[in-house]
Amino acid sequence: MRSRFLIALVGLLGTVAFISACSSRPAVPAAPQHPDISGVWLGGGKSSWSSTRAKPGTEPDIPYTAWALERMKGQRPGSGSESDFENTTDPALKYADPLGFPRQYQHPLKFKIVQTDDTIYQLWEWNKAWRQIPLNKPHSEDPDISWYGESVGKWEGNTLIVDSVGFKDSTWLDGVGHPHSEELHVIERIQRVDPATLQIDFTFEDPVAYTHAWTSQHTFKLVPGGKMTEVVTTMSDELHYRERFLKQKPPVPIRR
Amino acid sequence: MILRLFGMSGVFALAACGFLMPSPALAHHGRALIYDSKTETTVKGTVTEFVWSNPHVQIGIEGVDANGTRRQWLIEASSTGILADRGWSRRTLKAGDTVTITFHPGLKGSSTGDLIKAVLADGRELGAGVQR
Numbered sequence: 001m002r003s004r005f006l007i008a009l010v011g012l013l014g015t016v017a018f019i020s021a022c023s024s025r026p027a028v029p030a031a032p033q034h035p036d037i038s039g040v041w042l043g044g045g046k047s048s049w050s051s052t053r054a055k056p057g058t059e060p061d062i063p064y065t066a067w068a069l070e071r072m073k074g075q076r077p078g079s080g081s082e083s084d085f086e087n088t089t090d091p092a093l094k095y096a097d098p099l100g101f102p103r104q105y106q107h108p109l110k111f112k113i114v115q116t117d118d119t120i121y122q123l124w125e126w127n128k129a130w131r132q133i134p135l136n137k138p139h140s141e142d143p144d145i146s147w148y149g150e151s152v153g154k155w156e157g158n159t160l161i162v163d164s165v166g167f168k169d170s171t172w173l174d175g176v177g178h179p180h181s182e183e184l185h186v187i188e189r190i191q192r193v194d195p196a197t198l199q200i201d202f203t204f205e206d207p208v209a210y211t212h213a214w215t216s217q218h219t220f221k222l223v224p225g226g227k228m229t230e231v232v233t234t235m236s237d238e239l240h241y242r243e244r245f246l247k248q249k250p251p252v253p254i255r256r
Numbered sequence: 257m258i259l260r261l262f263g264m265s266g267v268f269a270l271a272a273c274g275f276l277m278p279s280p281a282l283a284h285h286g287r288a289l290i291y292d293s294k295t296e297t298t299v300k301g302t303v304t305e306f307v308w309s310n311p312h313v314q315i316g317i318e319g320v321d322a323n324g325t326r327r328q329w330l331i332e333a334s335s336t337g338i339l340a341d342r343g344w345s346r347r348t349l350k351a352g353d354t355v356t357i358t359f360h361p362g363l364k365g366s367s368t369g370d371l372i373k374a375v376l377a378d379g380r381e382l383g384a385g386v387q388r
Contacts, residue, residue: 079285086290245368
């Protein structure tokens with residue numbers, strides 16, 4: 001008698017559980033599965049965002065404004081076809097300023113992507129720079145002006161769209177000295193086009209420096225097991241190098 | 257200390273063979289006005305210093321030039337990060353080691369060079385990396 005009662009009770013509870021599971025309560029949607037872009041990546045060195053090898057200031061794929069061309073006058077890049085490393089005006093060499101963004105991508109050292117559900121982090125070896133890209137968030141109402149700008153991102157299918165604003169205008173867009181203003185707006189479309197390749201398509205908008213938006217592309221290869229090292233260069237390091245290799249006397253005391 | 261002639265004349269080899277760097281991509285600075293990229297010089301000598309630093313690792317070497325004169329060179333390599341990825345470390349060389357260095361010589365007659373490769377005393381060959 002007692003065992004029959006227990007069997008009936010278990011059966012009743014099972015039925016209730018089944019009905020509950022099949023009720024009209026909406027199922028919790030599965031989290032969207034985004035491509036995995038995490039890992040250590042390495043791109044070839046690049047000194048210009050132009051796809052041509054034309055002299056800076058004359059590239060047909062860059063829509064300069066008069067302001068930009070004026071700003072480039074007298075600039076002496078440290079790399080590229082018009083380089084004058086010894087007398088360069090490149091702020092990243094002359095003052096050991098941060099490369100800033102998007103120039104940071106051009107340095108041929110590794111960067112690491114750390115991917116979470118709500119934020120993407122990018123960590124660069126060169127001068128231990130980093131940035132964070134909150135996902136599905138708006139920009140600040142009044143973004144600060146900074147070396148690396150303010151970035152937000154969102155997934156569109158297999159592509160991570162990163163929108164960045166708020167850049168300090170003293171940095172160069174690239175190693176050959178393309179200028180930009182604080183109005184610079186960079187859009188990146190980041191795709192893992194195959195297991196070993198990350199492709200980034202850039203769109204540059206800056207109504208002060210360029211008459212309309214223009215584009216560029218850079219690709220990076222996965223470095224399996226890549227170890228992130230510290231590669232920091234200070235003003236003292238730069239001046240010490242110049243003293244030894246270029247016989248330039250340091251204008252200020254330096255660490256030796 | 258044994259200093260040996262290498263290449264054409266025995267101690268010092270100067271080869272203007274149009275050998276190009278694997279990539280023109282440069283991180284810190286261009287080389288065009290500083291080094292003769294069409295010339296390779298190979299010196300076997302003694303390390304006088306090995307500076308594991310940025311923006312460029314520096315190698316001091318004492319050897320004998322094509323004229324039979326003992327002299328010193330200061331060679332620049334890539335940054336520490338790039339060299340580390342190619343098998344170098346801060347302990348790869350030390351003063352007193354014997355090494356064979358191949359480099360693009362400095363222009364303007366300076367005793368500087370842009371590292372192409374180094375062959376260590378144990379026979380290991382380490383490249384400079386294709387990008388600086």
